[in-house]
Amino acid sequence: MKFGIVVFPGSNCDHDAYHVAKHIAGQEAVFLWHKTTDLEGVDAIILPGGFSYGDYLRAGAIARFSPIMKEIVRFAKAGGPVLGICNGFQILLESGLLPGALLRNESLNFVCKYVHIRVENTDSIFTRSLSRGQILRIPIAHGEGNYYADEETIRELEGNNLVVFRYSTDAGEVTRACNPNGSVNNIAGITHPTLNVLGMMPHPERCAEDILGSSDGLGIFQSLIRWYRSSAANAAKEEQCLET
Amino acid sequence: MPVYNARIIVTLRSSILDPEGTAIEHALHELTFTTCTDVRVGKYITMNIEAESEENARTIVDQACQKLLANQVMEDYTYSLDEAAREPA
Numbered sequence: 001m002k003f004g005i006v007v008f009p010g011s012n013c014d015h016d017a018y019h020v021a022k023h024i025a026g027q028e029a030v031f032l033w034h035k036t037t038d039l040e041g042v043d044a045i046i047l048p049g050g051f052s053y054g055d056y057l058r059a060g061a062i063a064r065f066s067p068i069m070k071e072i073v074r075f076a077k078a079g080g081p082v083l084g085i086c087n088g089f090q091i092l093l094e095s096g097l098l099p100g101a102l103l104r105n106e107s108l109n110f111v112c113k114y115v116h117i118r119v120e121n122t123d124s125i126f127t128r129s130l131s132r133g134q135i136l137r138i139p140i141a142h143g144e145g146n147y148y149a150d151e152e153t154i155r156e157l158e159g160n161n162l163v164v165f166r167y168s169t170d171a172g173e174v175t176r177a178c179n180p181n182g183s184v185n186n187i188a189g190i191t192h193p194t195l196n197v198l199g200m201m202p203h204p205e206r207c208a209e210d211i212l213g214s215s216d217g218l219g220i221f222q223s224l225i226r227w228y229r230s231s232a233a234n235a236a237k238e239e240q241c242l243e244t
Numbered sequence: 245m246p247v248y249n250a251r252i253i254v255t256l257r258s259s260i261l262d263p264e265g266t267a268i269e270h271a272l273h274e275l276t277f278t279t280c281t282d283v284r285v286g287k288y289i290t291m292n293i294e295a296e297s298e299e300n301a302r303t304i305v306d307q308a309c310q311k312l313l314a315n316q317v318m319e320d321y322t323y324s325l326d327e328a329a330r331e332p333a
């Protein structure tokens with residue numbers, strides 16, 4: 001499987017995502033500069049964390065107009081998996097691939113710490129190797145992660161089981177106290193009805209090997225690989241690669 | 245073609261809590277400005293627009309605000325617009 005990691009000016013989690021895809025998950029990975037319109041035949045796109053364009057105007061507001069974004073929207077609409085992490089989530093919202101917006105943290109502080117999230121949806125192609133109700137220990141690092149959407153949008157997300165992760169205690173209780181940023185309903189990540197786009201504030205690429213204190217993030221990469229292999233066409237492609 | 249100057253203010257929608265505004269309001273009250281309430285913080289953007297008429301200039305500002313300058317999921321915008329003073333010859 002081939003991962004494409006988009007690099008915007010100001011991305012700073014791109015190398016972490018590349019490292020996990022290539023060296024931990026053992027897959028092919030390439031960096032895609034934001035000016036390109038050639039996705040190089042990748043099977044999945046990662047919009048990494050960071051401060052694209054210095055967060056000018058609003059986090060993700062300018063990155064959304066990068067030349068590569070038009071191709072990524074097309075890729076996503078054709079069913080290709082797109083994972084937006086942190087700033088990548090902000091870009092997905094600004095580009096309209098996912099609904100809602102991320103406000104400044106309620107505390108006004110930049111919050112950088114490990115949190116627990118509960119897996120709510122295992123249908124998305126990013127969470128199929130996880131189990132419903134599973135608790136992940138995963139770091140967050142953001143100043144604008146306070147997920148907001150109007151009531152109707154929240155109803156749609158909740159009603160269609162599109163909330164993928166929720167901030168919780170280590171025992172899986174969803175409480176106000178364990179909500180690090182003020183997000184509506186403790187929302188930490190959401191997906192699209194087509195299940196191939198995931199936006200999340202926590203950083204799975206920062207916790208995919210035990211040496212870093214948690215490997216809970218690896219499951220998201222493994223889910224993608226599992227999705228890839230389950231597609232008959234892809235399995236044939238991989239076999240062909242092995243033969244040659 | 246005339247040039248118009250727009251002064252745009254983008255703020256969080258009134259239905260959304262503005263913690264920065266709330267913090268500033270507390271500080272104002274500490275300073276005994278206790279009659280100051282409903283403090284909101286926003287962004288101020290100015291720009292010049294070359295347009296055939298004021299109406300055209302307003303259409304451009306509205307589109308710019310809706311497509312880029314404000315995120316209407318969470319923000320509202322207002323602006324005032326005047327014909328820019330000509331540079332003295």
